[in-house]
Amino acid sequence: MKVLVLGSGGREHALAWKFSKSRLISGLYVAPGNAGTEEIAENLVGLNALDCDAVVATCRDKKIDVVFVGPEEPLAAGLVDRLNEEKIPAFGPHAQAAMLESSKAFAKKFMASHGIPTAQSREFASFPEFEAHMKTRRTRAVVKKSGLAAGKGVLDSDNRDEQLKFGRSVLKTDRLVVEDYLSGTELSLFALCDGVDHLLLPVAADFKKAHDNDLGKNTGGMGAVCPVPSVEARVLEGITREIVEPTFKGLAEQGLAYRGVLYFGLMQTADGPRLLEYNVRFGDPETQVLLPLIESDFGNLVEAVVQGRLKDFPLHLSNNSALGVVVASKGYPDSYKTGIPVRSLPTPHESEGMVFHAGTRLGGDGQIVTAGGRCFTVVGIGPNLLTADMRAYDAVSKVQFDGAWSRKDIGKKFFID
Ligand code: AMP
Numbered sequence: 246m247k248v249l250v251l252g253s254g255g256r257e258h259a260l261a262w263k264f265s266k267s268r269l270i271s272g273l274y275v276a277p278g279n280a281g282t283e284e285i286a287e288n289l290v291g292l293n294a295l296d297c298d299a300v301v302a303t304c305r306d307k308k309i310d311v312v313f314v315g316p317e318e319p320l321a322a323g324l325v326d327r328l329n330e331e332k333i334p335a336f337g338p339h340a341q342a343a344m345l346e347s348s349k350a351f352a353k354k355f356m357a358s359h360g361i362p363t364a365q366s367r368e369f370a371s372f373p374e375f376e377a378h379m380k381t382r383r384t385r386a387v388v389k390k391s392g393l394a395a396g397k398g399v400l401d402s403d404n405r406d407e408q409l410k411f412g413r414s415v416l417k418t419d420r421l422v423v424e425d426y427l428s429g430t431e432l433s434l435f436a437l438c439d440g441v442d443h444l445l446l447p448v449a450a451d452f453k454k455a456h457d458n459d460l461g462k463n464t465g466g467m468g469a470v471c472p473v474p475s476v477e478a479r480v481l482e483g484i485t486r487e488i489v490e491p492t493f494k495g496l497a498e499q500g501l502a503y504r505g506v507l508y509f510g511l512m513q514t515a516d517g518p519r520l521l522e523y524n525v526r527f528g529d530p531e532t533q534v535l536l537p538l539i540e541s542d543f544g545n546l547v548e549a550v551v552q553g554r555l556k557d558f559p560l561h562l563s564n565n566s567a568l569g570v571v572v573a574s575k576g577y578p579d580s581y582k583t584g585i586p587v588r589s590l591p592t593p594h595e596s597e598g599m600v601f602h603a604g605t606r607l608g609g610d611g612q613i614v615t616a617g618g619r620c621f622t623v624v625g626i627g628p629n630l631l632t633a634d635m636r637a638y639d640a641v642s643k644v645q646f647d648g649a650w651s652r653k654d655i656g657k658k659f660f661i662d
């Protein structure tokens with residue numbers, strides 16, 4: 246099987262690594278990839294995933310059997326629709342189903358039509374309407390850009406001036422969603438889906454805020470754990486009954502055949518689970534802690550998704566825990582420099598950890614240099630979260646480049662005494 250993975254983050258390095266372990270793989274390409282994927286696959290640096298013609302031409306040229314779409318933008322832009330027309334198998338939903346992520350307004354309507362519990366919300370298209378609503382509002386609100394924003398389209402400050410400023414700027418180009426603030430434990434649940442049947446993967450959690458103790462700005466994600474010890478079978482049953490099942494029933498009722506992975510961004514509140522959002526792709530950095538725990542052949546699993554053979558798939562999972570820490574550039578999530586040489590990287594044994602590249606590239610002299618805000622996800626693996634934590638942070642201390650920093654408390658809120 247020849248696979249083309251689209252994307253350049255830690256998620257795509259983890260996907261390429263997992264594919265590279267599959268017995269089925271006879272060719273592996275990543276576009277554009279990073280310095281990590283370069284070591285295990287062929288990077289197609291010049292291929293733009295938003296250029297459907299170029300992706301199709303590359304698939305023909307390299308005789309690609311499956312295209313695995315990592316990020317959301319090509320999905321929202323209709324790449325899978327085009328690949329389907331060309332009879333090229335793809336992992337990822339078509340553009341209409343991708344609206345579950347690309348339009349929060351569409352997602353909220355979907356949730357309301359299918360009785361899926363979520364925060365109460367209102368949508369605004371004009372600033373005066375939004376301003377009038379905020380003036381009379383008594384409860385804490387989260388203000389969101391309706392369209393795609395790479396994790397940075399949400400403001401959960403309760404400072405009214407900041408909310409109005411954020412809303413005014415979003416409304417210049419997009420609609421605005423204002424919803425009730427929910428408190429609880431945030432979870433990321435992934436369901437593989439082959440158009441008819443689905444298969445749940447272990448529950449993960451992402452640490453979205455820039456700084457320790459969940460302070461600071463929202464980021465793409467500063468770390469992740471999998472599985473989440475506090476999610477007992479009873480909790481997962483509730484999430485499945487109230488959120489997962491109604492979602493797949495709703496997709497079927499609306500004629501939206503979904504093939505790929507659906508990501509449920511959940512808040513486990515005192516009143517039960519609430520759905521914050523759908524994403525139509527794997528999460529980053531959740532993928533980096535999830536994939537090391539899958540023991541089944543990944544090529545087989547992906548083939549089952551794209552060929553509609555997920556029913557009764559014998560999914561084998563490890564009993565280990567994984568904890569991932571993002572190492573970022575100085576300044577992230579605001580502006581940061583790139584091109585900084587990476588002086589050293591740890592090389593943990595695969596049974597104890599992994600170093601996934603994100604924003605990195607190879608310089609002209611073969612030196613790894615930084616190329617983004619989130620540069621690496623360093624994963625520790627062990628029989629429990631504490632061991633995984635120790636192994637992850639031991640390796641993090643060996644990632645050296647000027648300005649490298651990470652959160653120091655990833656996973657701590659889940660440690661069991
Ligand atoms: P979203 O893009 O909707 O997932 O929002 C990004 C992040 O903002 C989420 O992962 C949460 O951490 C936070 N967030 C979004 N909506 C809410 C809400 N209603 N209550 C509390 N936090 C939220």
Ligand code: GLY
Pocket residue numbers: 396451465466524527528529530531
């Ligand atoms: N980790 C959050 C995301 O991928 O959107």
